[in-house]
Amino acid sequence: MTAWERLEEWRERLEEACASAGREPGSVRLMGACKKVPPERLREFVEAGLTLLGENRVQEARVKVPVLSGGVEWHFIGGLQRNKVKEAVRLFDCIHSIDGVELGEEVSKRAVEAGRVVRVMVEVNVAGEASKHGVPPDVVEPLALALNGMPSLEVVGLMSVPPAVEDPEKARPYFARLRECKKVVESNTGLVLPELSMGMTHDFRQAVAEGATIVRIGTGLFGAREGHGAADA
Numbered sequence: 001m002t003a004w005e006r007l008e009e010w011r012e013r014l015e016e017a018c019a020s021a022g023r024e025p026g027s028v029r030l031m032g033a034c035k036k037v038p039p040e041r042l043r044e045f046v047e048a049g050l051t052l053l054g055e056n057r058v059q060e061a062r063v064k065v066p067v068l069s070g071g072v073e074w075h076f077i078g079g080l081q082r083n084k085v086k087e088a089v090r091l092f093d094c095i096h097s098i099d100g101v102e103l104g105e106e107v108s109k110r111a112v113e114a115g116r117v118v119r120v121m122v123e124v125n126v127a128g129e130a131s132k133h134g135v136p137p138d139v140v141e142p143l144a145l146a147l148n149g150m151p152s153l154e155v156v157g158l159m160s161v162p163p164a165v166e167d168p169e170k171a172r173p174y175f176a177r178l179r180e181c182k183k184v185v186e187s188n189t190g191l192v193l194p195e196l197s198m199g200m201t202h203d204f205r206q207a208v209a210e211g212a213t214i215v216r217i218g219t220g221l222f223g224a225r226e227g228h229g230a231a232d233a
């Protein structure tokens with residue numbers, strides 16, 4: 001399948017998922033989660049109309065962002081080390097993976113230095129998994145408030161990577177938990193958090209049904225990564 005056909009297929013899938021959730025078509029943005037996808041391959045998707053790309057590693061972005069920047073929005077979706085923040089702020093429009101006040105302060109400091117505003121999301125560990133990044137749901141409120149008070153940051157939403165489950169319906173309660181968390185934080189704080197970054201190739205339908213505004217699609221768009229089984233939707 002060509003990049004154009006793949007994209008078209010995903011646009012239709014998202015439209016269908018929106019329709020069956022009773023949501024506006026176009027209320028969910030398709031992100032290409034492009035870790036390990038070489039720039040030449042990515043270029044085909046960008047030329048076919050993909051405008052939002054997510055990368056997990058600053059090292060990879062360093063190579064890809066400069067050659068694929070026209071008309072493309074780059075978001076950082078991986079675990080962010082403090083010593084990579086300065087470069088991340090230069091490369092990315094939005095960082096989905098803020099999981100502590102100190103990391104937020106570092107991003108803010110570097111954003112101020114760079115003279116730009118960086119959009120950030122709080123990464124939430126909805127299932128309390130020891131191996132995962134993200135803060136527990138009850139810490140989201142104080143963290144979002146703290147980030148909101150930092151210069152050159154704009155807190156725009158919540159992100160989560162729930163446990164990998166065979167049956168995507170089993171992921172749905174985690175997405176619901178993230179949506180609920182957003183609602184509670186918004187009503188307690190008055191902050192507006194428009195974005196819910198959740199759902200991947202395997203479980204995007206469930207994420208859309210629970211209110212995702214950005215779905216992060218890797219294998220379904222670009223094919224299987226090295227070291228992964230075929231996980232096409």
Ligand SMILES: *Cc1c(COP(=O)(O)O)cnc(C)c1O
Nearest residue numbers: 033077200201216217218219220
């Ligand atoms: C790799 C990755 C994705 C995409 O996963 P697929 O199952 O390949 O669609 C989404 N989000 C994050 C944070 C990722 O690391």
